[in-house]
Amino acid sequence: MHVIQGGPAYFSAGVGVFNGVGVRPIRGPNPRIPELNVEYQSASKLFGIGALYGLMVNTDGGIMGYTGFYSDIAWDNDHWILTPVLGFGGYDKGRGKDLGSTFQFRLELGLAYQFANGSRLGVKIAHISNAKIVKQDPGENEALVTYSIPLSFGDHS
Secondary structure: OEEOOOOOEEEEEEEEEEOOOOOOOOOOOOOOEEEEEEEEEEEEEEOOEEEEEEEEEEOOOOEEEEEEEEOOEEEOOOOEEEEEEEEEEEEEOOOOOOOOOOEEEEEEEEEEEEOOOOOEEEEEEEEEEOOOOOOOOOOEEEEEEEEEEEEHHHOOO
16 A cells, blocks of 8 residues: 555546435425536656645535645555545535535545556545534535546646
8 A cells, every 4th residue: 555656646536425325404495416527637746635625516516616725545456545535625505405515625536446447447436514614504515426537737746
């Protein structure tokens, strides 16, 4: 097991469930709804940590733009990749779940199989919360299936 220090940038797309598991509403409905998530993971890394930029949208008009940090941890000849993410950004509920504030933190943990061409197929769980910086903090959990492709212009092997 090792932290991947270089390599290409990645573009990742995921589909899944917003508000999927483990959270209860403070008030109002608490539906599980479809979600789309896209991310760009930079190739440049310092001590195995790179920058990440993402966008999450759901079918109730909820949207979150975010940035943060990620790392790729590989094992089994670099076929399995574990990717933790710590991010922050702005959230707008649209017609959906009120998370208590615009500013939110985002935590993710992804597990993917990396193919010989560098593409990855995986699953990801994510959590959005304001970390109690305001009184209302219901949080939200996501579960997604992801596919990532390496971008040759970002190769820093």
